[in-house]
Each structure stands twice: as C-alpha cells, then as structure tokens.
Ligand SMILES: O=P(O)(O)OP(=O)(O)OP(=O)(O)OC[C@H]1O[C@@H](n2cnc3c(O)ncnc32)[C@H](O)[C@@H]1O
C-alpha cells in the first residue's frame with residue numbers, strides 16, 4: 001500500500017483544481033489527495049509579464065503547501081505578456097516540495113489576444129471579468145477560459161493547466177529518481 005501523498009493547490013478555481021486532479025489520475029497517482037487552498041499570490045490580480053506570473057505561481061505553491069502541511073504545493077497563475085506582436089496570454093506553474101531545492105517551474109500554452117480584449121487589459125482591467133462580458137458567460141475563467149473561447153473550445157483552461165501539471169510532476173519524478 002503506497003502512502004497517501006497530499007498535494008495542496010493554491011487556488012479554489014475549479015478549472016485549475018480539475019487540471020491537477022485529471023493530470024494525476026492520468027498519470028496513475030491514485031493515492032494522491034488534492035486539496036485546494038485559498039492563498040494570496042502576492043502579485044497583481046492581473047500579472048503582467050512572465051516574471052510576475054512565475055512569481056505568483058511560486059508564491060501560491062509555497063503558501064498552499066505551508067497552509068495545510070502538504071508534501072507538495074502547486075501554484076498555477078495566468079498572466080499576459082506585452083510583445084511587439086501584441087498582448088499574449090501566458091500561463092505558469094510551480095511546484096514546491098520538502099527539499100531545499102528551488103521550486104520546479106513549467107510554462108504552458110500561449111496565444112495572442114484579439115485587439116479589442118488587449119486594449120481593455122492595457123487600460124487596467126482583469127482578463128477574467130473582460131472575458132465574462134465579452135463571452136456573455138459567467139465564471140468563464142473556471143471553465144473554458146479565454147483559451148477555450150478563442151480556440152473554438154479545442155483547448156480549455158483545465159486541459160491547458162493539465163499540461164503544465166504534467167510538466168511539473170514529470171520534473172518532480174525526475175528529481176526523485
Ligand atoms: O482563483 P484564482 O486561482 O486566482 O483563479 P483566476 O481565474 O483568477 O486565475 P489567475 O489569477 O491565474 O489569472 C489572472 C487573471 O487572468 C484571468 N485569466 C487568465 N487566464 C484566463 C483564461 O484562459 N480565461 C479567462 N480568464 C483568464 C483570470 O480570470 C484573472 O483575471
């Protein structure tokens with residue numbers, strides 16, 4: 001009988017939690033207990049740039065792990081990056097465990113936002129609420145997300161974060177080999 005592995009995820013967002021649960025089930029981690037914890041990211045509500053977004057993911061992973069004394073903490077954070085090609089959505093994840101090593105980091109899918117959305121983010125609005133009014137769907141950020149809306153439902157927020165979780169768990173397995 002394998003010991004239960006407690007994984008704290010620094011969010012109550014259903015898409016993010018589903019991403020962790022699905023990724024771990026697919027990887028046959030049947031002995032894991034995934035627990036969502038509301039923690040501060042200590043960055044802006046709408047992180048701008050890779051650096052701030054990664055920092056948010058790391059802060060969430062550390063705070064979630066500490067909050068419930070889990071063996072692993074995972075933080076997932078969405079942000080936007082200004083580029084000469086337009087405003088690009090970015091997504092980052094971090095995993096903190098009991099070692100003194102740096103948190104593991106992994107990035108996810110990226111795509112350019114349409115100009116009318118980008119303009120509203122540049123004016124200081126958050127992507128989540130902007131998507132709610134644009135898509136006329138409440139809680140869009142907990143379901144398909146901007147990524148699902150603008151990719152015709154091919155990649156939703158959970159599957160996009162699921163990829164990041166696999167990159168994190170894979171690195172964690174490599175480190176523990
Ligand atoms: O409760 P938390 O974990 O904070 O979940 P969240 O949906 O707010 O997610 P983030 O803080 O990681 O994302 C920062 C902002 O960008 C929004 N966002 C990021 N990616 C998105 C996506 O694919 N679709 C819709 N909103 C997105 C999100 O709603 C926030 O306003």
Ligand SMILES: [Mg+2]
Nearest residue numbers: 041045046128
């Ligand atoms: Mg948020």
